Amino acid sequence: MVTENGKNNYRWLGLCALLLVLIVWEIAAVIIVANPFILPSPPDVFLAFIGLIEKGRLLLDFEVSMEHFIIGIGAALVVGIPIGIAMGWSRKFDAFLDPVVELLRPIPPLAWIPFAIIWFGLTASSAGFVIFIGAVFPIVINTYSGFRSVPKIYVEAGRMLGCTKNLSLIRHVAFPAALPSIASGIRIATGVGWMCLVAAELFGVSNNGLGMALWFYYDLHQMDSVVVYMLLLGFIGLVIDMGFRHYMNRHFLRWQVKEVA
Amino acid sequence: MKFPKIGAAALLALALVLVIVAAGCTQQSGTAGSPGTAAPVKDIRIGYQPSTHQMAEITAMNKGWYAQDLAQYGVTNVTDTVFPTGAPEMQAMLANQIDVAYVGAAPVLSAISTGLDAKIVAGVNTQGSDLVIRNGLTYSGPQSLKGLTIATFPAGTIQDTVLRNWLSKNNLTPGTDVTIKGMSSAGDAATALTAGKVDAVFLPTPNPSVIVNQGAGKIVVHSGEMYPNHTCCVLVVSGKLIREHPEIVKQIIQTNNKAVAWNEANLNEAAAIYANKTGAKLTDVQASLQEWDGNWASDPNIIVQPVLDYAAFQYQNGYIKKNLTEADLFDLTLYQK
Numbered sequence: 001m002v003t004e005n006g007k008n009n010y011r012w013l014g015l016c017a018l019l020l021v022l023i024v025w026e027i028a029a030v031i032i033v034a035n036p037f038i039l040p041s042p043p044d045v046f047l048a049f050i051g052l053i054e055k056g057r058l059l060l061d062f063e064v065s066m067e068h069f070i071i072g073i074g075a076a077l078v079v080g081i082p083i084g085i086a087m088g089w090s091r092k093f094d095a096f097l098d099p100v101v102e103l104l105r106p107i108p109p110l111a112w113i114p115f116a117i118i119w120f121g122l123t124a125s126s127a128g129f130v131i132f133i134g135a136v137f138p139i140v141i142n143t144y145s146g147f148r149s150v151p152k153i154y155v156e157a158g159r160m161l162g163c164t165k166n167l168s169l170i171r172h173v174a175f176p177a178a179l180p181s182i183a184s185g186i187r188i189a190t191g192v193g194w195m196c197l198v199a200a201e202l203f204g205v206s207n208n209g210l211g212m213a214l215w216f217y218y219d220l221h222q223m224d225s226v227v228v229y230m231l232l233l234g235f236i237g238l239v240i241d242m243g244f245r246h247y248m249n250r251h252f253l254r255w256q257v258k259e260v261a
Numbered sequence: 262m263k264f265p266k267i268g269a270a271a272l273l274a275l276a277l278v279l280v281i282v283a284a285g286c287t288q289q290s291g292t293a294g295s296p297g298t299a300a301p302v303k304d305i306r307i308g309y310q311p312s313t314h315q316m317a318e319i320t321a322m323n324k325g326w327y328a329q330d331l332a333q334y335g336v337t338n339v340t341d342t343v344f345p346t347g348a349p350e351m352q353a354m355l356a357n358q359i360d361v362a363y364v365g366a367a368p369v370l371s372a373i374s375t376g377l378d379a380k381i382v383a384g385v386n387t388q389g390s391d392l393v394i395r396n397g398l399t400y401s402g403p404q405s406l407k408g409l410t411i412a413t414f415p416a417g418t419i420q421d422t423v424l425r426n427w428l429s430k431n432n433l434t435p436g437t438d439v440t441i442k443g444m445s446s447a448g449d450a451a452t453a454l455t456a457g458k459v460d461a462v463f464l465p466t467p468n469p470s471v472i473v474n475q476g477a478g479k480i481v482v483h484s485g486e487m488y489p490n491h492t493c494c495v496l497v498v499s500g501k502l503i504r505e506h507p508e509i510v511k512q513i514i515q516t517n518n519k520a521v522a523w524n525e526a527n528l529n530e531a532a533a534i535y536a537n538k539t540g541a542k543l544t545d546v547q548a549s550l551q552e553w554d555g556n557w558a559s560d561p562n563i564i565v566q567p568v569l570d571y572a573a574f575q576y577q578n579g580y581i582k583k584n585l586t587e588a589d590l591f592d593l594t595l596y597q598k
Contacts (some may be wrong), residue, residue: 035376036376037355037356037375037376037377040358100373104312114448114449114452117452117453117456117458118456118458119447119450120451121456121458121459122442122453122458122459123411124411155459173598202445203445203449204412204442204443204444204445204449204450204453207436210512215415215445216415216443217372218348218352219346219348219368219372219415219416219417219418219443220348220350220375220416220580220581221348221351221355221374221375221377222375222416222582223369223375
């Protein structure tokens with residue numbers, strides 16, 4: 001298929017893949033497995049979805065999860081970007097913080113649950129903290145890498161043109177140059193943070209939330225509803241990622257868009 | 262034209278996925294054979310939870326009684342797996358990963374309502390959970406819990422069911438008058454209480470005694486006061502094993518009875534075995550066994566009505582989609598004193 005601007009549009013291939021997955025899923029669920037506990041079929045899941053809408057809890061689950069997610073990602077941005085900048089710009093800061101970051105980074109977010117309970121209680125902040133732990137390190141690392149990769153000639157040119165202080169060099173030269181890397185880090189962080197949502201809502205922080213509801217229906221062995229929440233998590237995660245990419249490309253990375261492909 | 266290549270690739274992918282799915286598919290239980298013609302069983306897999314409610318399982322495994330007693334039926338290997346709560350344990354049974362489960366009666370209901378091929382063949386214990394409130398709070402009856410937050414196990418567990426039922430009977434609406442937090446493990450709930458993030462916990466023994474011994478709270482209500490003689494844990498066996506090897510199931514019940522009798526006669530030694538296996542402090546376990554209001558009772562005939570009450574409660578609360586009958590839940594024919 002060729003579009004008006006003469007480029008091939010292969011989006012129909014993606015639709016074919018989705019359709020193929022649905023067909024394979026239906027065949028596997030109904031003919032091969034034939035046990036809705038082991039593999040609920042697409043109609044089972046659709047009916048469960050309708051049932052959850054009728055109960056009126058899906059919107060509430062979404063709102064609560066978004067609150068947790070925004071707290072976690074917001075904190076990760078506020079903490080991660082300055083730390084990444086400091087480490088990337090200053091050798092002393094890097095030497096000072098690198099051991100701490102490298103020690104904390106491999107600890108899984110789930111392992112922080114006891115301290116999330118102790119420090120924040122069973123609150124939205126507690127869930128946000130678990131998400132923060134998952135999201136902050138990709139932001140730190142990518143911001144650091146972005147600053148480390150700024151060509152020295154840019155910095156020297158900046159100095160020649162009057163940016164003599166560190167703050168102005170960071171603001172006008174290094175930060176814009178590192179922005180693609182920072183944006184990648186935020187993309188990774190939003191993905192990881194979204195995945196952490198299910199763990200963050202595992203320990204009773206609220207009576208609603210997409211992750212909490214997933215665990216709730218798992219406890220009741222209602223696997224069709226579990227799949228509904230799994231798919232919702234996937235879909236909302238996709239929308240968040242697409243929205244972020246669109247926003248970044250439109251407002252901050254226009255100079256970079258379509259440079260390669 | 263590219264489509265034929267894509268179509269061929271799609272068909273190939275479809276065939277590959279079908280083969281993989283078919284290869285990984287587990288056979289449903291309860292589909293084959295009858296006593297005498299069924300294939301011999303060599304492995305028995307038991308699930309349990311780290312609670313003094315289920316000490317019989319721990320004692321019987323520790324002393325090798327299950328392996329010894331079942332050897333005469335051709336069983337060569339008996340293994341056990343620990344689960345934090347009943348829900349994942351029942352999930353494992355639904356996935357045909359365990360044959361026998363020591364588990365709270367409530368999770369069995371949601372599992373059977375969603376297609377678990379299994380029956381309750383014996384009781385394990387009655388009562389044995391406690392409401393613990395944090396230091397500084399005063400308990401003067403159920404109404405004094407108004408406005409408090411209580412942590413317990415998640416929806417569908419025995420503790421969640423008994424607690425909500427009791428609050429409702431005392432004119433307190435769970436979620437409105439009292440906030441209930443469904444925690445994924447007893448450790449999370451105890452941590453929340455110790456850190457002062459919840460006001461109370463409702464947990465099975467020995468957790469209440471552990472909290473009391475740590476100076477973090479006090480036991481104010483035994484679950485027997487909430488629901489006298491309520492069923493707690495039950496012995497559940499897969500339908501396939503019951504149909505094909507009832508003699509093995511009878512022996513499992515007998516071995517459980519032997520372990521219960523031994524535990525009652527040798528309480529301190531039983532506590533030591535439990536502490537050794539679970540990593541609990543021996544002093545906590547001993548205190549718990551002195552303090553608890555539970556009873557290791559294996560006769561399933563006395564727990565039928567309480568379990569049916571739970572089923573009705575869960576159905577009313579939307580936890581299960583159909584009301585379960587005695588025939589759905591029990592096989593009372595295999596129990597012998």
